[in-house]
Amino acid sequence: MNLYYQTGWNIFKFLGNLFFSFRAVHPERIPLTGPAVLAMNHQSFLDPPLAGICTQRELHILARNSLLKWPVVGKLMPKVNVVPVDRSGGDMAALKAIIRVIKANEAVLLFPEGTRSRTGALQKAQPGIGFVIAKTLTPVIPMRIFGAHEALPPDGKSFSATPVTVVVGEPLYFTQDDIASRDRDLYQRLSDRVMDAIAAIEYVA
DSSP: OOHHHHHHHHHHHHHHHHHHOOEEESGGGSOSSSOEEEEEOOOSTTHHHHHHTTOSSOEEEEEEGGGGGSTTHHHHGGGGTEEEEOGGGOHHHHHHHHHHHHHTTOEEEEOTTSSOOSSSSOOOOOTHHHHHHHHHOOOEEEEEEESHHHHSOTTOSOOOOOOOEEEEOOOBOOOGGGGSSOOTTHHHHHHHHHHHHHHTOOOOO
16 A cells, blocks of 8 residues: 555544444455455445455545545545546546556446435446446455444434444456347446345345
């Protein structure tokens, strides 16, 4: 890890343990080398840093390029592997940025639902992660976070020291046979396969 990433990792590890009794179950399922997509449900602003402390490996995550204009914090974001995306370029700009990172043999954290759940319940996957899979055949590590919605809801108006757990599922592997059809529903089918794997992950006490 670079110094900035390591510092952030240590800070969130401390805060996760202090406020949320944070646990990562089966973190050994996250590969430490080679291209990979970590795919997790999205409940809260806490999700990216808590997913990040599940592994010693550096992760890359997309963020609006406008966030880089924030004082101090904005300048640090590229140093902790935040990939700026010009949202005016549409979703395709984001997907191309993801694919560039993957082809550099790095790991990316993606949220198949595309946005935070307002209720904490799982949402339908968007086709974007299916597009990434079809273009890269990258192994996907399904992950499910429990408790983050209660700890910090999407409205950001409340905070609770609620235990948060991330359970890492078995990796999903894709082959040329999985993308052979190339029909209009291909990307959605691949995305649904990932979301089904996330939904199948059960809480571990």
